Amino acid sequence: MTQNGIHHVTAIAGAARRNLDFYTRTLGLRLVKKTVNFDDPGAYHFYYGDAAGTPGTILTFFPWEHAAPGRAGIGELQETVFRVPQAALGFWMQRLMAHGLERSGQFGETLLRFRDPDGMRLALAGLPGIEAEPAWDNGEIPVEHAIRGFHGVSLMLDRTEATGAILADVFGFAEAGREGDTVRYQVPGQALGGIVDLCAVGGFLPARLGRGSVHHLAFRAADDAAEMAMVRKLSDNHRIQTTEQKDRDYFRSVYFREPGHVLFEIATDIPGFAVDEPADRLGQALQLPRFLQPHRGTIEAALPALD
Incomplete structure (x- = not known):
């Protein structure tokens, strides 16, 4: 059966060691892949998720040691929400007290809001x-x-209608509720990464990308054929052109700016994160794409120490 919803979220961090400690130790996610930014191999690309690196659990980072702080604003993913058992909220309240914790509610759900060390x-x-x-x-x-x-994400936009149309037509979401200036879109029957909230906040400054900012939001496509069908819908129904397909080793992707200016990606579920190392050893060794293998020594020498 086709699985729609969020594939991954990619953000910008500062110090690599600090990022690794927070997400693997404080939040308890698995480091499922340790590689480099394919377009900037002097920086790591960390992928965190569940035991298998399942789409819908993956949060990834480009840790740039000297990145300036980002600025929240229109045209960016503003909040990434994880799922935990309801009975675990007390545990997490104590664990995250030092991270600006705030308890609130939205769409009948209890949320614990906080920030990572870079302000995400x-x-x-x-x-x-x-x-x-x-x-x-x-x-x-x-x-x-x-x-x-993932439970879901929220996007801060000037207007929500055109973005909502793409979520519904291309990615299989449906409007599931409204609360104030926020419209919730949800994939029927998909619990994992199945929610995107669109917040209309016309008049805000545009977002400025930097440390603590989300770089892009990726949606799932089962395979290349499903991805190309989405590309055709974007072109035929919304007059939006994507990039050419890019091979990211663990999935194949196309990118585009949606009408609210958030960078969207469509990523295939295949081949997955066990394509270059055993599933029981995910994230333990630095993995490089084939075109960077001849430069491994130089790359490893330039990367920040993680020990």
């Missing part, structure tokens, strides 16, 4: 009935409290 906006949604879902055991966070992938 994150939240945990406490959800009933997900206790039995598999979770990564990092040895520090009890499995019953562990994160279970």
Whole structure:
């Protein structure tokens, strides 16, 4: 069956070691891939997720040591929300107290909002009935409290209508509710990464990309054929052209700016993160694409130390 929804979120961080510590130790995610930015091999590209690196659980970072802080504003993904069992909220409130924790509600859900060390906006949604879902055991966070992938994301836009039309027509979302200036779009029957909230905030300054900012939001396509069908819909129905397909080793992608100026990606579910290392050893060794393998020594020498 076709799985729609979020594939991954990619953001910009500062110090690589600090980013690695926060996401693997404080939040307890698995480092499923340690590679480099294919377009800037002097910087790491970290992928965090569940035990298998399932689409809908993947948060990735370009850690640029000296990146300037970003600025929140129109045309950017503003908040990334993870799923945790409802009974785990007390555990997370204590664990995240030092990260600007704020408890709030939206669409009938309890949210714990906080920021990572670079200022990226994150939240945990406490959800009933997900206790039995598999979770990564990092040895520090009890499995019953562990994160279970993405709940959803929120985008800050000037207007929401044209973006919502693309979510519905191309990616299989449907409007699921309205609360104030926010419209919720949801993939029917898809719990993992199935929500995108569009917040209309006309009059705000545009976002400025930097440390703590989200670079792009990726949506799932089962394979190349499904991806090309989405590309055709974008062109035929919305007059939007994508980039050519790019091979990212673990998925194949196209990119485009949606009408609200957020950078969207369509990424295939295949081949997945076990294509170049065993599933039980994901994230342990630095993986490089074939075209960078001849430069491994130079690349490794230039990357920041992680130990």
